[in-house]
Amino acid sequence: MKRLKPLTAFSAFSIVLLTMPLGHAAVILLQNALGREHVALAGLLVGFAGTGLLLAGMFASRELIATLLGMFGGLFVWSGWIEIGFEYYARRLGVDPLMRNGEVVTRAEYLLMPSSVGFFAIIMLYYLFGVRSGCRFFLWFQRLLRFDSRLGAGRSSRNVAMVTFMEFNVLLWGFYLLLLFAYDERFAGDRHPVTYFIAFGSLLWSILLFVKLLKIDHLAYAIRYAIPIVLIFWNFVEILGRWNVFTEIWIEPSKYVLEIVLMTLVLLILMLSVLFGAKGVRGAKQQNG
Numbered sequence: 001m002k003r004l005k006p007l008t009a010f011s012a013f014s015i016v017l018l019t020m021p022l023g024h025a026a027v028i029l030l031q032n033a034l035g036r037e038h039v040a041l042a043g044l045l046v047g048f049a050g051t052g053l054l055l056a057g058m059f060a061s062r063e064l065i066a067t068l069l070g071m072f073g074g075l076f077v078w079s080g081w082i083e084i085g086f087e088y089y090a091r092r093l094g095v096d097p098l099m100r101n102g103e104v105v106t107r108a109e110y111l112l113m114p115s116s117v118g119f120f121a122i123i124m125l126y127y128l129f130g131v132r133s134g135c136r137f138f139l140w141f142q143r144l145l146r147f148d149s150r151l152g153a154g155r156s157s158r159n160v161a162m163v164t165f166m167e168f169n170v171l172l173w174g175f176y177l178l179l180l181f182a183y184d185e186r187f188a189g190d191r192h193p194v195t196y197f198i199a200f201g202s203l204l205w206s207i208l209l210f211v212k213l214l215k216i217d218h219l220a221y222a223i224r225y226a227i228p229i230v231l232i233f234w235n236f237v238e239i240l241g242r243w244n245v246f247t248e249i250w251i252e253p254s255k256y257v258l259e260i261v262l263m264t265l266v267l268l269i270l271m272l273s274v275l276f277g278a279k280g281v282r283g284a285k286q287q288n289g
Contacts, residue, residue, distance in 0.1 A: 009213040011274055012222035016230040018267040019075055020237075021250035025260050027079045029253055031087065039091075043084030050076025057161025063220040064275065070164030071227065078169055086112050105190075105242070106183060114180050120173055127170075134158065164224055171231045179238055190242050199239040206233035219274055 034042045050073045057069030086109035089095075098106035127138050129147060178198065181187050188194040209229045216222045241248040249256035 005217045006214055008217050008219050008222050009210070009226075011270060012216075012219065012226040013210065013213065013229065015223060015267065015270050015274070016071070016226045017233075018263055018270070019071070020230065020234055021248075022260070022263055022267060023075050023079055024250040025253035027083055028251065031084070032254065039084055040088045043080045043088060046080025046084065047077050048080075050074065050078075050080060054161055054165050057165075058159055060161065063160050064223075066160040067164050067220045067223050068271070068275075070161035071168055071223065073161070074165040074168035074172075077165075078172055082169075082173075083109060086110070106180075110176070110180055113176060114184070116173075117177055120170075120177060123170060134163070160220070160224075164227070167224065167227055168231075171228055175231055175235055179235060183242065190239070195239060199236050202232050202235035206230075206236070 030042055030046070031039050052073075053069045053076060054073035057066040057073060060066040060069060087107075090108035090112050095108040095111055097104045097108045098111060127133055127135070128141055132142070133139070182192070182195045182198055183190045206229050209225075209232065213222060213225055213229060216225060240246060241251075249259050253260045
């Protein structure tokens with residue numbers, strides 16, 4: 001079992017990591033294919049599809065399937081109801097993207113997104129002071145403020161799909177806000193020391209968490225643990241893209257069809273291997289039992 005731990009960690013990390021660029025690419029391809037007049041409807045449908053995945057995950061009997069459905073449900077809901085939703089209102093209100101040297105550096109929908117920071121604060125207040133969750137950060141903060149004794153002994157619902165869904169969306173939302181405020185020259189700027197600190201601090205933080213991930217041999221839990229690792233690491237990726245260190249192929253997927261297809265195939269192979277591999281391990285345990 002110890003030999004399988006690194007394989008489990010790399011599989012979990014790779015699955016979550018590949019969902020990030022492919023999710024970006026899927027949204028852009030959908031927007032380009034449907035055009036402005038149908039993008040709002042497409043966003044609604046994608047969000048409802050994500051809700052369907054979440055509901056299916058909530059009734060799934062296998063923890064691994066529930067975890068994957070919760071994660072992809074979160075990705076679909078974010079892409080459809082959040083990203084495409086912001087884009088729809090940016091276009092409707094005539095918000096122009098941020099341009100620099102004739103190139104788009106921040107799309108219009110992301111210029112609107114920081115306005116949601118108040119809603120994010122409400123969610124944080126709930127998790128910090130309204131419920132005893134399973135998140136170590138919240139538990140540590142509650143103990144630090146000596147607030148844990150006021151919350152009782154119970155935890156919030158531990159439905160695996162819902163936990164994964166909320167973890168994915170809240171973390172993605174929070175880190176989007178962090179980067180957008182860092183890029184804003186009224187607060188810092190994309191070449192400000194604060195942004196450098198976020199970039200390399202996120203890289204270091206994700207490496208430290210990945211070391212802990214290597215000790216996990218339970219695949220479903222490893223995927224849930226990999227979600228914050230990947231999203232923290234993605235801060236580093238996003239900032240490198242902002243600095244033009246590399247080409248973000250998922251922003252212009254129509255120009256990099258081969259690369260996008262290969263990434264999709266790798267993700268599908270990984271998904272199938274972990275699903276059937278976990279099923280085989282489960283069957284062997286039942287026979288030995």
